[in-house]
Amino acid sequence: MIVSIANEYSVPVSEVRAIIDFYHFLSDKKNADYHFYFSNNIIDKMAHSDLLVLQLGERLNSIIQQDPSRVCLDETSCIGLADHAPAALVNGRPLPALNPQSIEEVAELVALGRPLDHWPAHLFQVRTRICRRSWLLNMSLPPGESLLSWQTKGSATILQELQASQLRGRGGAGFATALKWRSCEEQHSGEKYVICNADEGEPGTFKDRVMLSEHSDWLWEGMTLCAATVGASKGFLYLRAEYAYLLPQLETSLQVRRDTGWLGAALKERLGFEFDIQIVLGAGAYICGEESALLESLEGKRGIPRIRPPFPTISGYLRQPTVVNNVETFIHAAAIISKGSDSFLQLGTTQSKGTQLLSISGDCQRPGVYEYAFGETVEQILSDCGADEVQAVQIGGPSGQLLGPQSFHLTLGYEALGGSGSLMIFNHRRSLIEVVNNFTNFFAFESCGFCTPCRVGTALNQRMLTRLHLKQLRQHEIQLLEESVRLMQNSSHCGLGQSAGNSILNLLHDFPETVEQLLNTIGDDNEARLVQALQPAVQLRKS
């Protein structure tokens, strides 16, 4: 099989193997009839996903023993359903809000060998929970509105309007969208590309999923507007494999755009340029959300981040000028051009204009997507979603920041809390070391391994955090842990390694009492450790 793939694409067998090795969802073995991936994000763990995995494992044990090709129980990084935790995927389809009863039901269906198409629909039901609407989500955006605006005003004016709106990217880094588009527009050679980053791999984030399922037409509008403005004729939606179940409805909504003349060849007659969008699936690699790794992946390679500069707007997909934006960024751009930027500019703060979508999950009564104007305090948000006795929140996913109550007066915006759209809530009953440990495991697993500071650093952090959790870490090692994180911040090749230790530093600096309780102060129980270390040799001598 591998050899025939290698032949088909004229690449060495080793390259095919390297690619299989790189992506979590690729394998050189045939998939089991029922392949389960349980989400191992902390939010799923808090909702007892481990117990459910055990339960399912016990129920299916005899089947697995008999014929391992029938069932596989696996875990994976967050699958973008933290508002429906605990969740899993089975053969790519979502199993949201699992509980002991539904696990029983699933076990029964598997035992019967029932094909997924015949499973009851309620098992797969993902409910959209938009809990707060503001500027964007209260809007109606008829197809083509922003494109007609482009037609009358032209690219230069569109770029000016976008610049005046001060829109910044919603994928995390907060780069000025107008600058990006302009830089691509100014390139005069080569075919240009417009790419939407729908990798949404940051654990606890799901706002892009909700936009894709509720407002995909707005996204197509934004991408087409970008193509018109920069002069591109081909677009891609890079969709994370975990969202493959959205594919049919996304393809349908693309077809509707084509049929109604807002995409494809028909666009040429209407607006004088051609543009179409193709959906490409990822294969389970968080790093492919980093834009240059995404481009590599789109080119069919391992998702190793490129050296930048050159930036994608100059040398992107196939080394051609390329705009890569987040789902929400494209939607905001379309909305701003359709409705004008005045109302947008009235919302937000000096450096962060407009509104932002937040994915809220964890210990609160109403998890879901919330739209807030920048400038809202964490305190207010917690009260809106019904969160009591909050010990800490993680804002911006594991690569963001862990905040304690002393920081709940801080406000949304690039000035203080960064731009990424998720908030995970932990109440007083949660163990913060478990939370940070979970994040550390995530980065160790997802590090692409290309550069040493991150490859080795994430593994070292993982070991030290585990030892802290077990109350084995000593005071002087805390300093080593900090040094390791700082070194990663300063010398990693991409954002993953640079931000992988953020929550560790937050834990050490902002939760000193928690850390103090975890430190090994009684000294090492070396005798006990030694007994354990000698266990295998003792066994052997006995036998």
Added chain:
Amino acid sequence: MSKAKLKILTSSLAGCFGCHMSLLDMDERWLELADLVELVRSPLVDTRSQSRCDIGLIEGGLCNEENIHLLLEFREQCKILVAVGACAINGGVPALRNRYSVADCLEAVYLHGLNVTQPQIPSDAELPLLTDKVYPLQEWVKVDYSLPGCPPPADAFFQLISALHDGREPDLNYVNRHFD
């Protein structure tokens, strides 16, 4: 007036004595060092002093119970403990066995090894028991300094010892910490 001589301990745990060879490689500089230091416990001298030392230079990682007992003892005995060489710092070559279980290692050697005529796993009570894996020093005790290399160059030993004697923070120069 010259400072008191530093009391030095050296030991080889799960190492190959290569680091000790490198220590000896200081050649005539030992004459210089003789005024600064005194070896009070070392395979290189006959004395086995149990009294407190200033510096412990430990080569090799930890592969059995005896290594661990000794290291814990050295840590008590020495003000400054130095991990010398790749084995002490990372486990080194002996740690290659960490991929296998203790049983697999012993069986491969004593049951299925080449030219083995009476296959049996040695079980004499005198023999120290192997640990489940080979550990670097810092996993069991606090290590104050490390000398990188396999073995560290003789000059690195000299720089470290003379700095500690003078009360300076040791700072290995480039050739003594890079091996590219």
